[in-house]
Amino acid sequence: PRSPASPPQQQPATTQSNRTAMSQPPMPKWYHGTISREEAEARIYAARAKMPGVPLFLFRKSAKDPDHYVLTCMQGKPDSRCNHIICQVTAGNPAFPAAFTLQTGNGIAQPSFAGLDQLIEHYKNDSGQPPAPLGTFVPVDSAAPAPAPVFAAPAPTPAPAPAPAPAQAAAAASTMSPVGLTAAVGSSQALKEELLVEGYLTKHRGVGQSRTRFFRLTVDKLSYFTKDAGELIASVLIDDIASISDLDKTSFRVVTREPFGQSHKAEMVLEAPNTRVKNKWLTALRGEDNTSGGMRNHDGILLVEGYLNKIQTAMTAADKTRWFVCTSKHFAYYKDEAGELMGSVPLENITSVSTVANDEKAFKVIANTRFTTTGSYEVACRCESEGVRNKWLAQMSKAIPDEKFPH
Secondary structure (H helix, E strand, O other): OOOOOOOOOOOOOHHHHHHHHHHOOHHHOEEEEEEEEHHHHHHHHHHHHHHHOOOOOEEEOOOOOOOOEEEEOOOOOOOOOOEEEEEEEEEEEOOOEEEEEEEOOOOOOOOOOOOHHHHHHHHHHOOOOOOOOOOOOOOOOOOOOOOOOHHHOOOOOOOOOOOHHHHHHEEEEOOOOOOOOOOHHHHHHHHHHOEEEEEEEEEEOOOOEEEEEEEEOOEEEEEEEEOOOOEEEEEEHHHHHEEEEEEOEEEEEEEEEEOOOOOOOOOOEEEEHHHHHHHHHHHHOOOOOOOOOOOOEEEEOEEEEEEEEEOOOOOHHHHHEEEEEEEEEEEEEOOOOOOOEEEEHHHHHEEEEEEEEEEEEEEEEEEOOOOOOOOEEEEEEOOOHHHHHHHHHHHHOOOOHHHHHOO
């Protein structure tokens, strides 16, 4: 019998909220929840002051765009700046619940992972792919509120639920975990990564500070790199571009709402090789229609473009540099960038795309119809590096069946 002095002990009620909290895995220390670009950089620089020379990173949800998860990182060199790399999250199926892929913007296909912890571990090692090696994570400030858990994978369901209406999907996207994002959100992300134009431009920022860099413009952002298929230097969302102005025959100015690039300035003057190329960039940046080769048009969605050496088969003929373009419908080449079309073949007429023996920078395209100025069925192209060749093969494989890429 219980003593009157010992009242019965009441058990605390188990609410839905604490049941959920008990079932959720601990948050990774590198995940900082929803914070702004500026706050992320402030945390990186604060950690750098304590750990100079050490590569640093954190992972966050974008405060401006709820569809975006972002890896913010900095290499250990004294002149290194923060890079902000979007992580694409796509819904999967019961066998593979989700896929996480970094959108480095250099055109080289990046590996996908079933979990963010796997993605982080991959890039923490020196895999040879930017942004590796990530180095040391910046831990969440213990005084700050813990971010809401977002990484628990949902249990697979026997049949997919009906797709929500666009308005409902948009409203839900801001609160869904990465692995819970719907296919509709994945399609929206793919649209944002659609390429509009790419190529080399000279960046002017004061006396003696001109640099030729490789620029890429997608529906979502403007990025530039050390070279084609090179290291990402900086990127800015299209929504953060305040104005675009035409300066002269070859130059134009881009003004952003926040600092853009290593100099941390909000203005950049870019020079194209000629007026035609400048107009091509202005057309793309302003979102205008275009009928010339090199961006989304009636010839399909642009996959990849750039100068390649067209290898001549005759022993006495010299290789010629031409501007090549591959869209979702055609493979073509021009006399120069935004210049005269010289040859084109529909992708369905291509029978083979392959590397060239003993030439790590080259690839060859063979068709069942003649498509060159000399009436040939094939063209061999040499790129500026093996990385550029791999970029071309990766982008072309998005529109050409795997069986046409012999191993």
